């Protein structure tokens with residue numbers, strides 16, 4: 001992947017298990033064509049965002065629209081219908097915002113929404129969030145976290 005030989009320019013780099021898309025991203029930076037594949041929806045979303053980055057200005061406009069369309073009270077019922085775990089994992093406002101984003105982001109059709117979903121997934125995966133999970137007494141709580149990460153994508 002790091003070979004700069006001119007003879008390879010224009011060739012295609014294929015990573016069949018691309019994870020978060022480092023190989024396809026680097027290939028594009030090196031003027032190669034790139035194909036990434038991954039069975040995991042989170043990996044797909046992050047790779048798609050990395051390799052099809054929209055203009056920051058358009059992302060900001062979309063974020064303004066999303067913010068304007070959010071009504072906290074509307075997500076009360078949806079939030080309370082989820083397992084109790086989520087009330088320990090997220091502040092009530094954050095959880096309602098996530099449910100709203102899950103419903104609103106059309107990440108597989110829109111590069112803008114894909115970038116926003118990828119950033120949200122990155123924030124959810126931060127070390128602080130992970131270290132909090134290690135304090136959970138019940139192993140099945142990990143599954144709830146994984147559920148949220150994946151359903152954030154699968155609903156759209």
Ligand SMILES: C[S@@+](CC[C@H](N)C(=O)[O-])C[C@H]1O[C@@H](n2cnc3c(N)ncnc32)[C@H](O)[C@@H]1O
Nearest residue numbers: 015016017018019020022023037038039040043
């Ligand atoms: C170790 S990660 C890949 C890391 C990546 N190649 C890199 O260099 O950063 C392995 C990836 O393989 C994906 N994977 C596992 N089984 C798969 C399958 N049957 N088809 C497609 N992707 C799969 C996983 O979802 C995971 O993202």
